[in-house]
Amino acid sequence: MSNIIKTLDVTDALPNLKKVCNLDEGRISGEIFYSQEIYEQELEKVFARCWLFVAHESQLVKTGDYITTTMGEDEVIVVRQKNGSIKVFLNACPHRGNKVCFSESGSTRGFICNYHGWSFDTAGNLVGQHESGIYEASEFDKSKWGLKEVAQVDSYKGLVFATFDPEAPSLKEYLGPMTWYLDALFDNQEGGTEFVGGCIRSTYECNWKIAAENFVGDILHAGWTHDSAARAMLGGAVAKVSDFPESYSVNWNGHGYEFALDTVGNVAVLGESKLNRYVHTIKPSVAERLGEFRSNMIASVSSATIFPNFSFLPGQNTVRVWQPRGPNKIELFTWVVVNKSAPEEIKEMWRKGAMMTFSPTGVFEMDDGENWEYCTKTAKGKVTAKQDLFVGLGMDTLLEETPLPGNVYEGQLNEANSRAFYQYWFDLLNAKSWTEVPNRNKGKAEAE
Amino acid sequence: MFTKTPDLPIASMEELFELSAFLHKEARLLDEERFEEWLEMLHEEIHYWMPGIENRRRENPLKEGFYDKDHMAYFDDRMRDLQRRVARFRQPSAWAENPATRNVHIISNVEAFIAPEADTYMVCSTFTSIRSRGLDEEYVIYGRRYDRIQRTEGGLKLLKRLILIPNATLSCKNINTFL
Numbered sequence A: 001m002s003n004i005i006k007t008l009d010v011t012d013a014l015p016n017l018k019k020v021c022n023l024d025e026g027r028i029s030g031e032i033f034y035s036q037e038i039y040e041q042e043l044e045k046v047f048a049r050c051w052l053f054v055a056h057e058s059q060l061v062k063t064g065d066y067i068t069t070t071m072g073e074d075e076v077i078v079v080r081q082k083n084g085s086i087k088v089f090l091n092a093c094p095h096r097g098n099k100v101c102f103s104e105s106g107s108t109r110g111f112i113c114n115y116h117g118w119s120f121d122t123a124g125n126l127v128g129q130h131e132s133g134i135y136e137a138s139e140f141d142k143s144k145w146g147l148k149e150v151a152q153v154d155s156y157k158g159l160v161f162a163t164f165d166p167e168a169p170s171l172k173e174y175l176g177p178m179t180w181y182l183d184a185l186f187d188n189q190e191g192g193t194e195f196v197g198g199c200i201r202s203t204y205e206c207n208w209k210i211a212a213e214n215f216v217g218d219i220l221h222a223g224w225t226h227d228s229a230a231r232a233m234l235g236g237a238v239a240k241v242s243d244f245p246e247s248y249s250v251n252w253n254g255h256g257y258e259f260a261l262d263t264v265g266n267v268a269v270l271g272e273s274k275l276n277r278y279v280h281t282i283k284p285s286v287a288e289r290l291g292e293f294r295s296n297m298i299a300s301v302s303s304a305t306i307f308p309n310f311s312f313l314p315g316q317n318t319v320r321v322w323q324p325r326g327p328n329k330i331e332l333f334t335w336v337v338v339n340k341s342a343p344e345e346i347k348e349m350w351r352k353g354a355m356m357t358f359s360p361t362g363v364f365e366m367d368d369g370e371n372w373e374y375c376t377k378t379a380k381g382k383v384t385a386k387q388d389l390f391v392g393l394g395m396d397t398l399l400e401e402t403p404l405p406g407n408v409y410e411g412q413l414n415e416a417n418s419r420a421f422y423q424y425w426f427d428l429l430n431a432k433s434w435t436e437v438p439n440r441n442k443g444k445a446e447a448e
Numbered sequence B: 001m002f003t004k005t006p007d008l009p010i011a012s013m014e015e016l017f018e019l020s021a022f023l024h025k026e027a028r029l030l031d032e033e034r035f036e037e038w039l040e041m042l043h044e045e046i047h048y049w050m051p052g053i054e055n056r057r058r059e060n061p062l063k064e065g066f067y068d069k070d071h072m073a074y075f076d077d078r079m080r081d082l083q084r085r086v087a088r089f090r091q092p093s094a095w096a097e098n099p100a101t102r103n104v105h106i107i108s109n110v111e112a113f114i115a116p117e118a119d120t121y122m123v124c125s126t127f128t129s130i131r132s133r134g135l136d137e138e139y140v141i142y143g144r145r146y147d148r149i150q151r152t153e154g155g156l157k158l159l160k161r162l163i164l165i166p167n168a169t170l171s172c173k174n175i176n177t178f179l
Helices: A036-047 A132-136 A171-175 A178-186 A209-215 A220-225 A227-234 A271-288 A344-357 A365-380 A382-386 A416-430 B014-029 B035-039 B078-089
Strands: A027-029 A052-056 A065-073 A072-081 A086-090 A106-107 A109-114 A119-121 A126-128 A153-158 A159-163 A194-196 A199-206 A247-254 A255-260 A304-305 A308-313 A319-326 A330-337 A388-390 A406-411 B042-051 B073-077 B102-114 B120-133 B137-152 B156-164
Touching: A036 A308, A036 A416, A052 A065, A052 A072, A052 A319, A065 A220, A072 A159, A072 A178, A086 A153, A132 A365, A153 A171, A153 A178, A171 A178, A171 B014, A178 A255, A178 A304, A199 A365, A209 A247, A209 A255, A209 A304, A209 A308, A209 A319, A209 A365, A209 A416, A220 A227, A220 A365, A227 A344, A227 A365, A227 B078, A247 A416, A255 A416, A271 A344, A330 A344, A344 B073, A344 B078, A365 A382, A406 A416, B014 B035, B014 B102, B014 B120, B014 B137, B014 B156, B035 B042, B035 B078, B042 B078, B073 B078
Parallel strands: B042 B156
Antiparallel strands: A027 A388, A052 A159, A065 A072, A065 A106, A072 A086, A109 A119, A119 A126, A153 A159, A194 A330, A199 A330, A247 A255, A247 A406, A255 A304, A304 A308, A308 A319, A319 A330, B042 B073, B102 B120, B120 B137, B137 B156
16 A cells, blocks of 8 residues: 555646736736745745755665655655665655654654654554554555655755656656856766755744745856955955856746856855865866866856746855745755865865855845845835836847857846746746646757 | 853953943844944954754753754854844845845843953843844744853954754744844
8 A cells, every 4th residue: 555645736826827927028916935835836836846855865774764845835754764765755644643753853764753652663664653553453555554755855966855756757858957157066076065064953934945046047246245245255346247258048837046167256255265275176076077068167156946936046055945935935944065075174164164155044145035025025015016126138139059058048137037936936827737737948959 | 041050250340241232242243233243243263153942952062052063053253254144134135125124132130250261251141132124024933042252452352152042933024133
């Protein structure tokens, strides 16, 4: 008897959804950041269907190692199996629904519910209960009542993703050519990456999309929003992005990566010359491994979001998930990623540097939070929520002739990725099933 | 709350008074945004550490129970880092600091002990940090502090601070103050 979760029946699209955005015209409305009705639709049509980041493999080294997290608002346990694979279960007892694991990470032989003593092994099988005799008298079939298992789990270069939906396309298909760009941070050295221990969680009163969109393709804000932090860390202004001779915005299925080719622009803001030197030192080997082009992206001025809510900054090496908690609240989970092969001193500098810049105490992040919260809160006004918001920069910048994979746009000061992000969101909210999601990709699915 | 305090000899009433006054002054300087004067109260070798709190089962503790020195932190700062944070506060372009955040730091449960290191006290205290921004934002953070305060030629200086909050999830967007 399978305890694997089945595809949810989704409700019909909201009748007035068309009014909330028109990406061809480069506009959205604040309503999408504040409406409870839209949020309810997102939970079932985005978070219950898409591939969501749940863990880094380095957090689950041995059999029985686990972490708990959420997929949308659903609580899940991510646990390493005896055969080395990773399974994801709802963190809810199939008897009355109580949480079966209350800690955020650890190592265990199983999970026991505090309520009636239902006990599960790490493969999710129900193996016993308090007063088990009375269940036997009721001809109870234990095999039917294991932990509910998330339909698909897969990983890419240490990043573990899961989807509730058995009908979702494979992770490979979902990520498409974005993997080519992910390698610039997650596979630039032999041995790949690992997470520094721990996870910092904080709470923002903002909509999850405003934060995810900031990372998908909004470097435009950096020079203005983060001026104070740059001056504090570097003694001068942020690099002027419009001066970069070559930069791109690339997207696919709502994911986006915007980047310059300046190699060290992002890492430089940590203000540790040894980190800049480390990046320059590994650059030739990255060029050998990934080619000259991506060796310029290791820690360059860049940011990325994998749709819907997994984001990172190469160079600052902050990795985060914007966990939705209602239309106007998120919990931000942040981690720090480092190359496994990096010297301990370098790993330690990144641990501290990411905290100093992008964390609840980070001098850069402090100015982001204020902006995101008020982009959300102003939409509490019914009239304000219905007004158009401009998202039209770089309308005609698609590069038709390029060897780069994905939908490639010229320049990173460009809202092409933001539009693609909202378009994919809009398409999912209108689609009853994956087959109804239109393919809007125009570029190459694979690198040449 | 988290760390078992080592058994140390208790400081005198006079010393306790002096150390309490030091902590109260520090809190007032922060409330009055006198950050440069606050930095003057710190030892040049300061280690200012606020580890992330992890929600772990008792049988699966980290090195220090709920936290670990190699894990992520809110602050894990030396003097240069603290100076950089102050430098951001002082920028006219620190948009999220204008209008100003209004701070109240409340310090209580002060206990003072004689630390094994020369001329050094171990001082335990609890704090409540209340911040308000805009018309109606209010953030309250509370916790425990374990300080090493050293008597130097320049007076008492804060040499080490360990800040522990009970929360595994911070219930606000940032910590734009010192604790």
